[in-house]
Amino acid sequence: MAERRSGCPINLAVEVLGDRWSLVIVRDMMFGNRRHFRELLTGSQEGIASNILADRLHRLVAHGLVSRSPDPTHRQKVVYSLTEPAIxxxxxxxxxxxxxxxxxxxxxxxxxxxxxxxxxxxxxxxxxxxxxxxxxxxxxxxxxxxxxxxxxxxxxxxxxxxx
Structure with missing residues (x-):
């Protein structure tokens, strides 16, 4: 995690959620029930690039807003889930x-x-x-x-x- 600029709650929230894509990904998981990388990539009307999606998912996991677990239906897939802070x-x-x-x-x-x-x-x-x-x-x-x-x-x- 990067060093924080201040302890201001608004600043800290913006540091976690304030980029162009993080809230859109949370939105798609929340309102579209998109739980797999491919669903998030192809289901986004905004047209997120795969490298950006991978980066933002990694950041959301690192910040504890999204969890990642193996998909029980497919060995090579993972399922992303919202955590309580994201909910x-x-x-x-x-x-x-x-x-x-x-x-x-x-x-x-x-x-x-x-x-x-x-x-x-x-x-x-x-x-x-x-x-x-x-x-x-x-x-x-x-x-x-x-x-x-x-x-x-x-x-x-x-x-x-x-x-």
Missing amino acids: QLVPVLAHLGAWGRRHLPVSRELAVRAELLERGGPELWDRFMDELREQHLGVPRPPGAGSVFAELRAAYEAELARD
Whole structure:
């Protein structure tokens, strides 16, 4: 890990997450359930280069935001998982998406999830974090909890169908 410039919490967070790709990778793992290198590479609408993806995944693992484990279905693949600190970025990404919707020229189909997250607020974020903990950490969700991931995907797909 590189030496830190200051102990300011905002500075430290920006040092970990402030490059062009780190939050996009976390976003794709969180909202796209992309867990393999190839899925992250080909599924990114922003067109990340493979060497950049490899570097950012390495950095996210080093910073403890992503874990890496062998894929039980394929000997030569690894599965990337969000860790608890990355899962706790849900409110940050919800606020970032809400800000982007208000101030930047977003596309409707890509903004619909941000809109749902903003409208759902902390209660929805908590449910989504519980679902991510189940998907990535193996922590069971409370019984009867609906899938926020499915709600977000359905809203996105409905917007795509509308066009």
